[in-house]
Amino acid sequence: MKILDRYILTSFLKTFFSVFIILMFIFVLQTIWLYIGELAGKDLDVEVILKFLLYFSPKLVPLVLPLTILVSSIMVFGAFAENYEFAAMKSSGISLQRAMRGLTVFIVFVSLVAYFFANNVIPAAEFKSINLRKNIAQLKPAMAITEGVFNDLGDFNIKVAKKSGENDRYLTDVIIHKKSPNGGNHTVIKAKSGELAGSTNSDVLSLILNEGNYYDEIMQSDYSKRARKPFMKSYFDEYVINIDLSNFNNVDLEDESYSNTDGMLKASELRESIDSFSVAYNTRMDQFRENMYSRSGLRTITRNFKPKDTTVAIGNSVLDQFNAYDGAQIANLALGTINSAKAHLSMKKQEFKNSTKQLNKFEIALHEKYVLSIACIVLFFVGAPLGAIIRKGGMGLPMVVAIVLFLTYHFIGIFAKNSAEDGSISPFVATWLSTWIMLPLGIFLTYRATTDQGLFIFGDISDAFRRLFKKGKFGKSKSDSE
Known part of the structure; x- marks a missing residue:
């Protein structure tokens, strides 16, 4: 390896790993905030929480890696241009393409590793994380009651309109379907309000219902009478249901029976x-x-x-x-x-x-594995020439430009994929759309940088306006003199 290639690669790697670690740390914190409701208040060991974060971290790589390459490219090449190192290279007969050659090989290698990572590591981590989340959700069923949907708690399906109070213990508009041993829900309980009572050390959760009705469908042995759908209805001021939590609290966090995603x-x-x-x-x-x-x-x-x-x-x-x-x-x-x-x-x-x-x-999941590899290469050819053009290193302007470009790339991809899920556009087009948009930009910026031109053709536009202004001024003065 030439000394120049080693110097450029070393400079890039230092910035690359620093930016990657910082961005990964930021996104991991965002993950903790996103799933804090699933982790807090369930007496989980630190080992389980760290395992949860470890399993979830690989899913962040498709988001962090392209952004890291874009930011690192702009910062490194911007610093080279700002410190006149590119000028020294060009005076020695070394073009920008030659300076980028070593890094291009490295980025291609990173893209191959990214495909291997997306195809092998991320699916395994997804399998582990989803099963762990499913098992954690079963540790405390009292916390697993979600508003507006039926929640399966042992022998009951419970739905509440709203939760309030300390630890969400007070419930509003409670509907309970009691499971029958022979299958089906023949008993329905409705109450205006309810309260969860019990301790974290107890295997019994008491659900106290207030002002409600108890409906019990009567199954007739005579099939001709079943068409009438007879039932028994009773009213209560207070009704207490005890839910056995012994099977829920005895959860194997290593269980990996779920594999359907x-x-x-x-x-x-x-x-x-x-x-x-x-x-x-x-x-x-x-x-x-x-x-x-x-x-x-x-x-x-x-x-x-x-x-x-x-x-x-x-x-x-x-x-x-x-x-x-x-x-x-x-x-x-x-x-x-x-x-x-x-x-x-x-x-x-x-x-x-x-x-x-x-x-x-x-189909989207399949194409995303290939898009990650190509995106690494495309964003490198966007960031490297852009850094050489703006001639600014450090964490200021390069970071702002990189974030704006990446957010554009990322949001286009998100909107396209959401449209592809309901069939509005093809999954293939939706997955590759943001990369296709960035590819012409990378070609344009590489051409502008290698030909020593600025980011925009402001000079040509200003010259045209200047000539037009001078022509108009000359014609006006000539007519006035006549």
């Missing part, structure tokens, strides 16, 4: 999942089309009713060809068929929408 899969596994999802989706679509055609009744319409006269005058109804009883039967049958088809269509529409969204997530 796109972030846990490698590229080969994602491609296999995409293929299987696509085949299953197309099969379900074919079955749905066949089912909807069968529901229409077109196959059996000629066997059910035969009109007396197949000729129908213009303006008359087909039902006029039948007697009143048969016509009413036909109308009721058609109305029932249409309502059933509409309900089935609405249900299947949401089902297919969810399937499409899941398939798009798999």
Whole structure:
């Protein structure tokens, strides 16, 4: 390795690792703040909290690494230009391309490592972190009651509209479905308010309900009476439910039974999942089309009713060809068929929408593994020439410029991926869009830097205005003299 390449690489590595550590520390703190509700108040050991952060940290690399490369490139090359080191290189016959050659090889190596990291380390860390979060959430079910949704707590499904008071112990608008041993929810309890009582050392959580009703569906042995849906209703001023927490507090934090998310899969596994999802989706679509055609009744319409006269005058109804009883039967049958088809269509529409969204997530996760590698190279060719052009090192202007560029890159990617999940745009286009936008900028900046031109062509624009102004002034003075 040449002395110049070693000097540039050493300078870049010092800045690179410093910036990477600082940014990683900032994002880890942001992670702690984001998940503080899952970690606080659950008597977790320091080892468990550190393990949680360790498993979550690899997910930050796709965000931190491109920003680190962009910031480091601008700072290092800006410092070289500010200290006239590039001027000394150019006076010695060393061009900017030659000065960037050693770092280009290093960045390519970093991009390959980034792909390996995204394809192997991040899925494993995602698997560990999600399972650990699931297990932590079960340690204290009293804290696992989320407002506005049903929460599974042992033999009960509990939903509350609002939590308040110390440790969120007071509940408003409580709805409880009690699970039946034979399956199903035949008992419903509704109360205006409730209170959680118990200690962290106790295996029993007392739920005190106030001003509510108790609904219990009565299962009849006679099937003909079940259509009436008989039930028993009672009112209470206060009702206490004791929930056994012994099974919840005995949670194995090393359990890794959950493995159903796109972030846990490698590229080969994602491609296999995409293929299987696509085949299953197309099969379900074919079955749905066949089912909807069968529901229409077109196959059996000629066997059910035969009109007396197949000729129908213009303006008359087909039902006029039948007697009143048969016509009413036909109308009721058609109305029932249409309502059933509409309900089935609405249900299947949401089902297919969810399937499409899941398939798009798999495609986005696959392309993100490749985008990380290419983004490292593209952002280097944005930051390095930009630093040489602005000729400013340090943490001031280079950091501001880098953050603005990266936020633009990052937000474009986020908005595009969110649009791709619901099928508005292709997942391939959405994942690569921000990189495609930065690529022409990198080419433009590299060309401007290697040809010793400024960031913008202000000189040409100002010269044009100057010539136009002088021409207008000369023409005006000439006419005045005449």
